[in-house]
Amino acid sequence: MAAIRLSGQLRQLAGQASVAVDGTTVAQALVDLQHRVPALHGWILDERSVVRPHLNLFVDGRQADVATALNETSELYVLPSITGGSH
């Protein structure tokens, strides 16, 4: 199974830093994450199943999107953007 690595508030909500998930794409993995950890429902994906705009996805060290393929050993990081200036 692939693993989703969580940080910050997402880690607090999940109560763990890593969650093993099913799925052969990032999109499938994120949906499965919501089923495994209901507290995260709506935090990464909005109601349209779109990744919230200020979150970044990385698979095995490379920037990814929802269509990126996963394998059994993939690590998917969900990281908030580094923002500043206007906020």
Next chain:
Amino acid sequence: MTEIMVGTKKGLFVLRGDCDEGFAVTTRAFAGEPVDFAVRDPRTGRVFAAGGSPFYGPKLWWTDDFDGDWTQAEGVALPDGGEQALARLWVVTPGEQEGVLYAGGDPAVLFSSADDGRTWALEQGIFSHDTRSEWQPGGGGLCLHTIVPWPGDPDRLSVGISAVGVMHTTDGGATWRHSNHGIEPRYLPDDHDDVEHQHCVHCFRRSAADPNRMFMQFHGGIYRSDDAGDSWQEVGGAGLPADFGFPLAVDPADPDSAFVIPLTADVDRVTPGGRVAVYETRDGGASWVARGNGLPDHDAYLTVLREAFDTAGHGPQLTLAFGATSGHVFISEDAANSWVCAAEHLPPVYSVRVLRDT
């Protein structure tokens, strides 16, 4: 003791004190995150905070104890798999029935709760309204920002949506009708056709003493209704420095009363002339008087947002409080006759709610 709940760009601040002894920050929550709105339900003491995280989306939180945990309310979202997502929560308002609350948000959505805010459901009557496809957003989005119950009648409710206008239900939310008759949207071309729901209503309130009497701050102009919002007539003018502004408040004991905080114009959204004042009418809007004793009277160009003005009590002891994007919060405990600064170094203020005798 008076409690002022302040939603800001950088978290929730709770001020406690009184005008004689001053106010102090007694609670800060959601540090660093926007709190678009916060309110205590006076019936239960439960506090609600609408968080607007740019990372994780809008969430509604509640707590019964500032020293305890906050719980995320369930159901405050649009249907999964749809074409839209909840963009922002604007307001939470207690309803008329025990345990009932309403929440409004963007895109023009109304949620209701029947269990004191633990779980919520989307009100389908507005979400599926047959004119929805024609609704256009204002600068702040397609926001349902004003929710006004009818005292004692849970089936009657009015809401304000920018830039759609006023909508009423008399059947508990099953059906809704537009009600903007008499409102002139001066931002449209002079030769515009009649419009039914292109009205940038900013805020309206209903008189508790006479529920048929309502006052509205429109995008340009102040209006009054004497027929429960079925029709509106412009009343602003005499004594007001401008007809633009966002919030509006009323004295529950006086159906002829209203209070506004004018801003110069839609193209210059600051207090006119560098002078901060709340303007009061006690004659149904025919005349207005500046109430600025204790407020900055020079070089003060403040912006007071829609939900950043509130009242508590009534009559001579009416308490009014407002905040500005400058981080100031001002309060009067004598019906606007005198004001004190309750805080002056907060982050930009998005919302203010005041409660007396806490």
